[in-house]
Amino acid sequence: MEMNISVSGTGSCNLLQKTKDSIDELSFWAWSDLLVALKHYQDSPRTATSSGVLEKCLDSLVGRLAMASEVTPCASTSPPDSSGLRISFNTRSTQSSNKGLFRATWWFEDLSALSPNLIEMLVKSMVSRGYNHVIVSGFLFYYQKSKFYTASSDEKREVLEIVIDMLYTLDPSSISCKSLFGVLRPVLHSNISKSCRNKLESMIGSQLDQATIDNLLIPSYGRSYLYDVNLVLRFLKAFLREGGSESSPIPMKKVASLIDLYITEVAPDRCLKSSKFSALVMVLPDSARDSWDELYHAMDIYLEGCLKKKK
Known part of the structure; x- marks a missing residue:
């Protein structure tokens, strides 16, 4: 396969041979030239990988990003929201912070044109260099959204799996819970691998104390009951498995309050099996609740619905 492409306006040349001959000069390539090379190589990954050119290009690109981040450090280490950028214009300080984040x-946008396989290599390289995990997670969420506009169902599945796998390698505190639920929505309609689905549920479960009731009210597609209770139970088990029962009591109590609200919402569903309702009630330890009033209220609603159903 010929690899003729115009680089830096110098005319048509063999890009692979050019890169081999000037591998030590990659640090002098313009950013746009590196992007052109990477976009070209992603169409012929075997040739580029076997020659080592792809790794060199990625290494040079990540090096540029690392240097830029040192010159202009991120203004915030808080996890970005679902858009990948947290924007507020209330005060001068937030304006300055947003400029720093931008x-x-x-x-x-430049790197969102790369293939999922290249994104995987890119993120691994960034993580190995100690790049800010908050920025990396923000990029992954941005990448997933930008790719979904034109992707086929198979391409969407591939993007989701790469994004989830890469997010799973990051520091959990760098990942926005809201953004994880944003990824969950398309996952529910995609045939992604079970391991990726488990990773996503585990990440959400570990941050369940940051979730809202709206996050949990997920429709139960293809089932008789209204909401996906099984999914929420898996979140709860992940929360407990990830140390929720051993950490500060504050996250546990937040989750208990959240789940009591959730139980109240699902209690009127007459199709909800008693085994599922009981599982929700009993999944958390007794010490998680300061008050049982909300839970008793939910139980009254559920039992009343059961009686009406029998009539």
Whole structure:
């Protein structure tokens, strides 16, 4: 396969041979030239990988990003929201913070054109260099959204699996719970691998104390009952498995309050089996609740519905 492409306006040349001959000069390539090379190589990954050119290009690109982040550090280490950028214009300080964050994420759009396989290599390289996990997670969420506009169902599945796998390698505190639920929505309609689905549920479960009742009211597609109770139970088990019962009591109590609200919402569903309702009630330890009033209220609603159903 010929690899003729115009680079830096110098005319048509063999890109692979050019890169081999000038591998030590990659640090002098313009950002746009590196992007052109990467986009070209992603169409012929075997040739590029076997020659080592792809890794060199990615290494040079990540090096540029690392240097840029050192010159202009991220203004915030808080996890980005679902858009990948937290924007507020209330005060001068937030405006300054947003400008700093924008300068740290200017490359999002440029790299969103890369294939999922290249994104995987890119993120691994960034993580190995100690790149800010908050920015990396923000880029992954941005990448998933941008790719979904034109992707086929198979391409969407591939993007989701790469994004979830890469998010799973990051520091959990760098990932927004809201953004994880944003990824969950398309996952529910995609045939992604079970391991990826488990990873996503585990990440959400570990941050369940940051979720809202609206996050949990997920329709139960293809089932008789209204909401996906099984999914919420898996979140709860992940929360407990990830140390929720051993950490500070504050997250546990937040989750208990959240689940009591959830139980109240699902209690009127007459199709909800008693085994599922009982599982929701009993999944958390007794010490998680300061008050049982909300739970008793939910139980009254459920029992009343059961009696009406029998009539």
